[in-house]
Amino acid sequence: MKIPSRITTLITTLIAGVLLAMVSLWYGQNHGLMPVEASQEAAAVDGLFNMMMTIATGLFLIVEGALVFAIVRFRRKPGDNTDGPPINGNVPLEILWTAIPALTVLVIGIYSFEVYNQMGGLDPMAAHDHPVADHNSMVAMREDVAVGLGASPAEQDKAPNLTIDVMGLQYAWTFTYPSGFVSGELHLPVGQDAQLNIKAQDVLHAFWLPEFRIKQDAIPGRVTELRFTPTRLGQYPVICAELCGAYHGAMVTQLFVQSQEDFDAWQAQQVAQGGAPAQVAVQPSEYLAPYSQEIGATAEAIAKLHHH
Amino acid sequence: MTEATIAPAEPTRRWWHYFTFCTDHKVIGIQYLVTSFVFYLIGGALAGVIRTELATPAPDFVSPELYNQVFTVHATVMIFLWIVPAGAALGNYLIPLMIGAKDMAFPALNAAAFWLIPPGGILLMASFLVGAPQAGWTSYPPLSLLTGKAGEFIWILSILLLGTSSILGAVNFMTTIWKMRISRMDFHSMPLFCWAMIAASALILISTPVLAAALILLAFDLIAGTQFFNPTGGGDPVVYQHMFWFYSHPAVYIMILPLFGAISEILPVHARKPIFGYRAIAYSSLIISFLGLIVWAHHMFTSGIPGWMRMFFMITTMIIAVPTGIKIFGWLGTIWGGKIALNSPMLFALGFISSFLIGGISGVMVASAPFDLHVHDTYFVVAHFHYVLFGGSVLGIFAAVYHWFPKMTGRMYNETWGRVHFVLTFIGLNLAFLPMHQLGLQGMNRRIALYDPKFQALNIVCTVGTYILAVSTVPFLINMIWSWAKGPKAVANPWQALTLEWQTSSPPPIENFHTTPVMTSGPYDYGLGRKKADFSFLKRKSIAPEAG
Numbered sequence: 001m002k003i004p005s006r007i008t009t010l011i012t013t014l015i016a017g018v019l020l021a022m023v024s025l026w027y028g029q030n031h032g033l034m035p036v037e038a039s040q041e042a043a044a045v046d047g048l049f050n051m052m053m054t055i056a057t058g059l060f061l062i063v064e065g066a067l068v069f070a071i072v073r074f075r076r077k078p079g080d081n082t083d084g085p086p087i088n089g090n091v092p093l094e095i096l097w098t099a100i101p102a103l104t105v106l107v108i109g110i111y112s113f114e115v116y117n118q119m120g121g122l123d124p125m126a127a128h129d130h131p132v133a134d135h136n137s138m139v140a141m142r143e144d145v146a147v148g149l150g151a152s153p154a155e156q157d158k159a160p161n162l163t164i165d166v167m168g169l170q171y172a173w174t175f176t177y178p179s180g181f182v183s184g185e186l187h188l189p190v191g192q193d194a195q196l197n198i199k200a201q202d203v204l205h206a207f208w209l210p211e212f213r214i215k216q217d218a219i220p221g222r223v224t225e226l227r228f229t230p231t232r233l234g235q236y237p238v239i240c241a242e243l244c245g246a247y248h249g250a251m252v253t254q255l256f257v258q259s260q261e262d263f264d265a266w267q268a269q270q271v272a273q274g275g276a277p278a279q280v281a282v283q284p285s286e287y288l289a290p291y292s293q294e295i296g297a298t299a300e301a302i303a304k305l306h307h308h
Numbered sequence: 309m310t311e312a313t314i315a316p317a318e319p320t321r322r323w324w325h326y327f328t329f330c331t332d333h334k335v336i337g338i339q340y341l342v343t344s345f346v347f348y349l350i351g352g353a354l355a356g357v358i359r360t361e362l363a364t365p366a367p368d369f370v371s372p373e374l375y376n377q378v379f380t381v382h383a384t385v386m387i388f389l390w391i392v393p394a395g396a397a398l399g400n401y402l403i404p405l406m407i408g409a410k411d412m413a414f415p416a417l418n419a420a421a422f423w424l425i426p427p428g429g430i431l432l433m434a435s436f437l438v439g440a441p442q443a444g445w446t447s448y449p450p451l452s453l454l455t456g457k458a459g460e461f462i463w464i465l466s467i468l469l470l471g472t473s474s475i476l477g478a479v480n481f482m483t484t485i486w487k488m489r490i491s492r493m494d495f496h497s498m499p500l501f502c503w504a505m506i507a508a509s510a511l512i513l514i515s516t517p518v519l520a521a522a523l524i525l526l527a528f529d530l531i532a533g534t535q536f537f538n539p540t541g542g543g544d545p546v547v548y549q550h551m552f553w554f555y556s557h558p559a560v561y562i563m564i565l566p567l568f569g570a571i572s573e574i575l576p577v578h579a580r581k582p583i584f585g586y587r588a589i590a591y592s593s594l595i596i597s598f599l600g601l602i603v604w605a606h607h608m609f610t611s612g613i614p615g616w617m618r619m620f621f622m623i624t625t626m627i628i629a630v631p632t633g634i635k636i637f638g639w640l641g642t643i644w645g646g647k648i649a650l651n652s653p654m655l656f657a658l659g660f661i662s663s664f665l666i667g668g669i670s671g672v673m674v675a676s677a678p679f680d681l682h683v684h685d686t687y688f689v690v691a692h693f694h695y696v697l698f699g700g701s702v703l704g705i706f707a708a709v710y711h712w713f714p715k716m717t718g719r720m721y722n723e724t725w726g727r728v729h730f731v732l733t734f735i736g737l738n739l740a741f742l743p744m745h746q747l748g749l750q751g752m753n754r755r756i757a758l759y760d761p762k763f764q765a766l767n768i769v770c771t772v773g774t775y776i777l778a779v780s781t782v783p784f785l786i787n788m789i790w791s792w793a794k795g796p797k798a799v800a801n802p803w804q805a806l807t808l809e810w811q812t813s814s815p816p817p818i819e820n821f822h823t824t825p826v827m828t829s830g831p832y833d834y835g836l837g838r839k840k841a842d843f844s845f846l847k848r849k850s851i852a853p854e855a856g
Binding site for chain 2: 049066085086088089105113115119149210221237241244247250288
């Protein structure tokens with residue numbers, strides 16, 4: 001029995017479409033490209049990224065598939081010197097392939113807007129809720145603009161559980177806690193809403209927590225902020241992501257997300273030691289140890305900054 | 309497209325003309341192309357240094373200071389001395405031929421524009437003698453005011469020269485296309501390459517002066533101690549970022565639009581089918597050009613800009629996916645149902661579509677501000693722009709070089725070596741740049757000489773890919789040099805193309821056409837029976853541009 005070719009084409013297209021959708025949906029959820037999620041913000045960003053990966057996989061397979069199919073199917077036969085059909089376009093088709101990408105980016109745009117809002121990116125109070133008086137910095141701080149991630153819409157009336165001043169300098173981060181001590185590494189209690197007020201002493205830096213999916217530049221003369229909630233115990237890298245000099249790659253410290261008890265104990269210990277040089281907590285990753293002199297991230301150097 | 313008779317070759321240019329202040333647009337086009345290719349090799353060698361350093365986590369191949377110099381100059385060379393001038397090379401060579409003109413509107417200005425490039429390039433290279441700039445091609449203050457000051461100043465001078473060259477070129481392209489088309493060619497029967505050059509030239513004219521202003525102010529901060537961008541005196545480094553990206557985002561479109569145009573020329577010829585949706589492809593270039601001017605702050609999502617501004621630039625950036633998608637689908641529509649000759653220009657053109665697509669998709673991702681907070685300044689972004697600029701622009705330049713090689717030189721290149729070049733390039737580019745997406749997502753930041761050892765395996769893959777890319781230039785160079793000197797003579801129109809540049813001899817005579825060219829068909833009227841494709845020349849001895 002001879003099946004009409006139109007029906008064969010239709011069935012093939014249908015099967016290909018279903019397979020394509022399944023592969024895209026599967027890969028969008030199982031790409032395994034992201035590091036662990038350690039904050040509420042990370043979960044939101046990953047949901048967005050998975051959606052974009054699903055669309056990306058589908059689009060990639062459709063376009064590359066069509067390209068390879070065309071190359072195989074419409075290859076010029078040896079000896080065929082004729083032209084192809086004089087088709088100059090197809091308005092409905094062109095409208096379709098204008099409308100579909102437009103709708104797709106509209107959906108991605110709305111989703112992104114929503115995620116950004118949930119992360120506190122549009123917090124209207126972020127610009128006003130922390131007057132700045134900074135004596136360590138060599139530059140006058142501008143008090144009118146603060147940018148970064150503020151409170152999520154649900155938390156906008158509430159002060160953060162913990163506020164820490166962060167300073168970026170070549171090539172270290174310092175963290176000044178509310179009780180006054182300075183640390184070279186960041187400790188946060190799990191599940192508590194934390195706010196970092198970020199400054200830079202010399203050049204631009206960027207405060208990046210890959211497992212938290214958040215980043216904010218540290219800009220001399222300005223205060224920027226990141227407000228977020230750690231959700232997972234553990235030790236995570238704090239990375240400088242904005243080129244800041246020769247040892248930019250070594251400007252890495254650690255974030256310890258601890259239980260409230262462990263955090264309190266650590267804090268009490270720091271207060272008791274009063275920031276004496278030997279006790280300033282600096283624990284560079286093993287691979288950075290050989291460069292600790294070049295990068296200036298030693299306990300003595302950081303303690304000295306504190307006593308300016 | 310024309311019935312112009314093709315007379316025996318008149319005396320054309322001699323080799324030494326190519327080393328003089330010659331006002332012939334064809335000479336200037338080739339001067340641009342060869343010069344920019346030399347800088348491509350230099351920029352590629354610098355990329356080799358970068359990837360060799362990154363083969364191991366420790367900064368053990370070059371010092372961290374030198375590493376920063378190398379990646380700064382690598383990016384500057386690849387942008388300002390390779391891709392931008394290579395686009396200008398195609399514009400110079402092709403525009404007058406495509407519109408039936410004898411030369412550019414301002415031939416002397418054109419030569420002047422070219423001759424700004426060698427000093428600009430030599431100056432930049434010479435900066436290594438005093439310590440090259442170390443602050444990245446973005447040159448953000450305060451870092452750019454503090455490190456490698458002599459190199460930084462030389463870098464500014466060099467970019468000012470190259471930017472001036474670019475502006476002078478754009479004035480010429482715009483005026484020539486506007487005023488010098490043959491009488492029957494209106495805007496809608498003009499080759500799409502000309503539309504793309506209008507769009508690119510508009511961007512150059514609007515945005516390059518802003519870069520020049522930013523760099524002049526930066527130079528004052530650097531040498532005169534002014535405080536425009538220096539926060540110690542109340543200056544604002546974020547203002548520099550705005551001014552810099554007001555040029556440098558459009559620069560991406562300045563680098564890709566001419567190649568969009570070239571691809572729109574190459575596909576119909578080698579697929580023997582009209583371009584699919586002429587007007588949509590033509591107008592989408594203009595829309596990209598306009599939107600390209602209002603997306604710059606997406607490079608600053610983590611910088612000092614407030615939330616509403618991040619959202620505004622996120623939305624405008626995403627909208628660019630629409631006109632870009634129109635082009636990609638239009639190109640697919642063009643080859644669909646055609647008779648595809650899979651020769652070197654077509655392989656590179658199809659490779660362009662396939663890799664540019666990846667850069668386009670990751671472009672929509674990084675446009676999303678909340679996702680960009682994670683990947684900004686990481687290897688994900690490095691992967692993204694290399695898929696756009698290497699997978700897009702560079703493959704496009706190679707497609708154009710192969711396609712117009714017979715016209716420019718009057719000789720045929722060797723098809724087999726062209727295919728070897730393509731295969732090596734395509735494998736190398738995907739090995740070098742695909743793993744970078746994962747590196748960035750996993751936490752590897754860019755512009756670092758030393759990195760966490762957990763990233764080493766993928767970095768080795770990238771380094772191997774880079775070495776394959778280095779090897780891929782060897783067959784290209786040998787093919788081009790040998791074919792230019794000794795290759796079989798090319799006929800006037802080896803591809804049986806319909807645009808005007810093919811309706812004169814190869815290479816064209818000094819004023820391009822032997823008799824005044826006349827349009828007898830549209831630029832893409834394939835399959836209308838006016839002119840059957842004639843591949844009989846293929847059977848002639850040793851000329852085999854496409855066998856299958």
